[in-house]
Amino acid sequence: MEQVQNMEQARFNMIEQQIRPWNVLDQDVLDLLSEVKREDFVPAAYQALAFADLEIPLGEGAAMLAPKMEARLLQELAVQPKEKVLEIGTGSGYMAALLAAKAEQVTSVEISPALAQQAKANLAKSGASNVSVEVGDGARGWAAAAPYDVIVVSASLPAVPDELLQQLKVGGRLAAIVGEAPVMEAQIITRTGETTFAPLNLFETVVAPLQNAPAKERFRF
Numbered sequence: 001m002e003q004v005q006n007m008e009q010a011r012f013n014m015i016e017q018q019i020r021p022w023n024v025l026d027q028d029v030l031d032l033l034s035e036v037k038r039e040d041f042v043p044a045a046y047q048a049l050a051f052a053d054l055e056i057p058l059g060e061g062a063a064m065l066a067p068k069m070e071a072r073l074l075q076e077l078a079v080q081p082k083e084k085v086l087e088i089g090t091g092s093g094y095m096a097a098l099l100a101a102k103a104e105q106v107t108s109v110e111i112s113p114a115l116a117q118q119a120k121a122n123l124a125k126s127g128a129s130n131v132s133v134e135v136g137d138g139a140r141g142w143a144a145a146a147p148y149d150v151i152v153v154s155a156s157l158p159a160v161p162d163e164l165l166q167q168l169k170v171g172g173r174l175a176a177i178v179g180e181a182p183v184m185e186a187q188i189i190t191r192t193g194e195t196t197f198a199p200l201n202l203f204e205t206v207v208a209p210l211q212n213a214p215a216k217e218r219f220r221f
Contacts, residue, residue, distance in 0.1 A: 007039060014038075014051035014067055022068040026075045032101050033071060041094035041122050055207065060112040062091050063208055065154060069186070070095055073152065073175045076188050076202060079103045083149035086167065088138035088211055093119030093131070095154050096211075100128040107145045109138030111211050139212040141167040147174060155210035156184050163199060165189065180216070181206050 015033055025029065039050040042064070055063040079085060079102040087096050090110035096119065100106045108131055110116040116135045123131050136143065139161070141151070146167035148204045153176040155166075160176055167173055168191040177186050186202040 010051040011038070014053075018053045018068045019071045022072055022076050024068070024071045028102075029071055029075045032074070032098055033067070036094070036097045036101060036126065038067065038094060041092040041097070043092070044119070046162055055193055058091050058115060061116050061208065061211060062089065062112065062155070062177055064092055064094060069205065069207075070098065070099075072202060073186065073188075074102075074194065076187060076200075077150055077173050077175055079150055085150040085152065086138075086142055086145065086148040087152045088141070089154035090116060090119040090133055091154055093122040093126075093128075093133070093156070093173060096131045096133070097123055097126050097128045099150070099152065100131045103130070103150070105130050106130075106187070107134060107137060107142060107148075109134045109136050109142050111137050137212050139210055140164060143167065151175070153177070153210060155213075156207045157210055157213045158216035159214070160187075160189065161214045163189065170194065177205060177207050 015030055019080050042050040042056055046123045049056055053066055055066055057063050082102045085099050085103045085106045087108040090096055090108040096106050096108040116133050120133045140163040147169045148167055149169055149172045151174040156177040158180050170191050172191050174189045177184050179185055184206050185204055188200045192198050
């Protein structure tokens with residue numbers, strides 16, 4: 001019983017001390033962070049760090065983003081109940097579970113078969129039945145289920161490939177961490193028309209790059 005109380009206290013502290021101060025004030029998002037049990041998606045070796053303000057290694061070169069980052073992206077995307085979401089980089093399945101609680105359907109693509117298998121188990125345990133985990137390389141999107149209302153890249157990209165933007169519906173939003181160390185920017189890019197996109201910079205950060213992310217195209221003079 002004491003362990004459960006400690007866990008709930010740690011979750012409360014995470015929300016109040018890390019997430020709220022990061023301008024995450026949407027009550028629906030804050031409630032979701034209480035409901036979707038982050039500790040169920042953290043590898044056993046890192047259970048003690050489930051609510052810490054840091055990335056958690058998952059192996060295979062992947063990591064869970066810090067909780068405040070996931071929460072902020074979720075708030076800014078404002079996913080609606082009828083929307084179709086693509087996540088690139090399933091990892092442990094935690095972000096997919098958060099997205100699934102708000103969306104109609106989530107397709108999450110993971111390049112590592114081992115991580116995909118673990119994420120499927122985590123998602124099944126959490127009761128997220130509207131997520132389909134696909135094994136494959138999502139660096140240029142996942143055309144099979146396109147177009148999407150929302151695309152989330154759970155890792156960094158040197159630049160957002162055009163193929164990815166083309167898989168957004170008009171009015172759709174894409175969240176990605178764009179750039180190369182030491183300067184990366186978390187962005188929400190909204191498709192405002194057939195050929196127009198509006199980027200919004202949220203915050204600076206540095207996170208591990210997406211495996212096989214297309215290189216930034218260099219301008220030739």
